[in-house]
Amino acid sequence: MAEKLRLTAVGVGPGDPEWITVKGQRVLAEADVVFAPCSEGAGESLALQIARPWLRPGQRVVTLPLPMTRDRARLEPAWQAAADALVATLGAVAAERGGAHGAYVVLGDPLFYGTFAHLWRVLADRHPEIGVEVVPGVPAFVAAAARAGRPLATSSQRVAIVPAVYEADERSLADLVANFDAVVMLKVGRALARVRAALGRLGLANRALYAARVGLPSERVALGLESVEEDEAPYLSLVIVHREEKP
Amino acid sequence: MAEKLRLTAVGVGPGDPEWITVKGQRVLAEADVVFAPCSEGAGESLALQIARPWLRPGQRVVTLPLPMTRDRARLEPAWQAAADALVATLGAVAAERGGAHGAYVVLGDPLFYGTFAHLWRVLADRHPEIGVEVVPGVPAFVAAAARAGRPLATSSQRVAIVPAVYEADERSLADLVANFDAVVMLKVGRALARVRAALGRLGLANRALYAARVGLPSERVALGLESVEEDEAPYLSLVIVHREEKP
Numbered sequence: 001m002a003e004k005l006r007l008t009a010v011g012v013g014p015g016d017p018e019w020i021t022v023k024g025q026r027v028l029a030e031a032d033v034v035f036a037p038c039s040e041g042a043g044e045s046l047a048l049q050i051a052r053p054w055l056r057p058g059q060r061v062v063t064l065p066l067p068m069t070r071d072r073a074r075l076e077p078a079w080q081a082a083a084d085a086l087v088a089t090l091g092a093v094a095a096e097r098g099g100a101h102g103a104y105v106v107l108g109d110p111l112f113y114g115t116f117a118h119l120w121r122v123l124a125d126r127h128p129e130i131g132v133e134v135v136p137g138v139p140a141f142v143a144a145a146a147r148a149g150r151p152l153a154t155s156s157q158r159v160a161i162v163p164a165v166y167e168a169d170e171r172s173l174a175d176l177v178a179n180f181d182a183v184v185m186l187k188v189g190r191a192l193a194r195v196r197a198a199l200g201r202l203g204l205a206n207r208a209l210y211a212a213r214v215g216l217p218s219e220r221v222a223l224g225l226e227s228v229e230e231d232e233a234p235y236l237s238l239v240i241v242h243r244e245e246k247p
Numbered sequence: 248m249a250e251k252l253r254l255t256a257v258g259v260g261p262g263d264p265e266w267i268t269v270k271g272q273r274v275l276a277e278a279d280v281v282f283a284p285c286s287e288g289a290g291e292s293l294a295l296q297i298a299r300p301w302l303r304p305g306q307r308v309v310t311l312p313l314p315m316t317r318d319r320a321r322l323e324p325a326w327q328a329a330a331d332a333l334v335a336t337l338g339a340v341a342a343e344r345g346g347a348h349g350a351y352v353v354l355g356d357p358l359f360y361g362t363f364a365h366l367w368r369v370l371a372d373r374h375p376e377i378g379v380e381v382v383p384g385v386p387a388f389v390a391a392a393a394r395a396g397r398p399l400a401t402s403s404q405r406v407a408i409v410p411a412v413y414e415a416d417e418r419s420l421a422d423l424v425a426n427f428d429a430v431v432m433l434k435v436g437r438a439l440a441r442v443r444a445a446l447g448r449l450g451l452a453n454r455a456l457y458a459a460r461v462g463l464p465s466e467r468v469a470l471g472l473e474s475v476e477e478d479e480a481p482y483l484s485l486v487i488v489h490r491e492e493k494p
Contacts, residue, residue: 013268016270018269019383021265022265022266022267022269022272023263023266109389109399110393111392111397111399113401113402115401118401120396120398134394136260136390137385138383139386142356145359145381146258146382149367150358151364152356153360154360155413156410158407158409159408159409160405160407160408163402166403180407
């Protein structure tokens with residue numbers, strides 16, 4: 001029966017449940033089990049909250065706890081445990097029904113800064129019998145541009161995407177702005193003060209777009225970083241800055 | 248009645264009709280008129296083909312012809328004519344019904360290298376009375392990664408996105424690969440031979456991902472550029488290359 005285990009990673013988009021793709025919605029509705037990663041100690045995963053409207057009443061949901069850390073020595077066993085739990089769950093369903101299809105919900109897109117790449121690698125190592133498919137999703141920076149009504153890029157323009165929290169060097173931001181028409185900083189969170197100061201010195205702070213929880217009821221989208229309080233920037237907030245006034 | 252004209256730009260994704268968002272599908276189903284840009288002399292627009300399954304029987308579709316050129320002197324009057332035609336069409340509907348809602352279909356996402364940014368600018372100038380909203384879509388490079396099963400980026404990685412056809416300088420590609428974990432080249436088309444040669448000299452041609460018409464019946468996704476024939480690379484084909492073997 002092992003070859004009848006299937007897993008589909010579904011990008012649910014960054015916030016508005018209607019930003020999921022039609023295919024993602026269909027996969028969720030059809031899945032035997034819906035899997036959701038959840039941070040240890042946190043509440044329901046955001047991806048699962050976004051997916052909720054598309055689940056069947058009584059549909060089985062299994063959360064896979066993952067530590068909030070960058071420490072690979074702690075993450076790797078957690079990924080292994082998650083992969084094993086996922087396959088054991090699907091295996092039990094398949095034993096009854098002759099096959100099992102799981103959906104794994106991911107915020108945004110599964111392969112664009114999502115954690116699914118790690119789970120997939122571990123799954124392929126430990127459980128090569130499981131068939132995996134990916135349904136793409138709308139990344140947060142794309143949705144942020146839509147909500148703000150600001151073009152990201154046109155024709156010949158170049159875009160750089162960097163995780164701000166890892167970009168310690170202020171000079172690197174100046175280099176990015178010099179070489180790219182649009183710079184997208186993801187995972188701004190605690191780096192907001194640093195990003196704002198650096199963009200301020202470049203004369204770009206007032207034209208930068210700040211977006212957090214885009215598409216959720218608590219969405220915050222602001223043009224100019226001055227009005228954004230430091231303590232309100234969640235980990236997944238982002239900043240988009242264009243070199244030219246009119247992109 | 249003028250204030251009752253609404254236009255929603257809908258990103259339909261790059262190919263598979265099921266990659267449209269649930270919101271995009273709903274907007275298409277509800278719209279009084281569906282507008283589609285079309286290249287002069289070409290057949291039905293690809294965005295419209297992708298949207299077709301979601302249209303109502305007999306739903307009104309208006310195509311807006313645009314020249315295939317980068318010449319701003321020819322493009323600008325074409326955008327103005329398209330904006331005027333669009334507003335005239337919605338105005339006629341509104342005169343009968345007291346309001347009108349149009350959907351404008353765009354390949355991929357409306358604000359990520361789409362042509363909608365130009366139309367929107369001209370609309371805002373000439374017809375500020377029209378209310379515009381944007382429904383984001385899945386960009387082609389995100390869908391290509393999903394189809395190929397290759398992560399685009401994780402954790403601290405940096406991504407550069409450039410339109411290959413405008414990147415004439417081979418050194419710039421070497422710089423990009425040196426500074427970014429993943430380089431996404433859009434609009435490869437006629438630049439394929441140049442991109443392949445440059446990546447070959449960097450020792451990266453065999454690990455680059457080529458994708459064209461992703462999600463369409465004629466989809467072509469290949470790992471390694473050797474097997475891709477030059478004359479089969481359409482304008483909107485793309486190449487994704489990672490600096491490291493395992494992203």
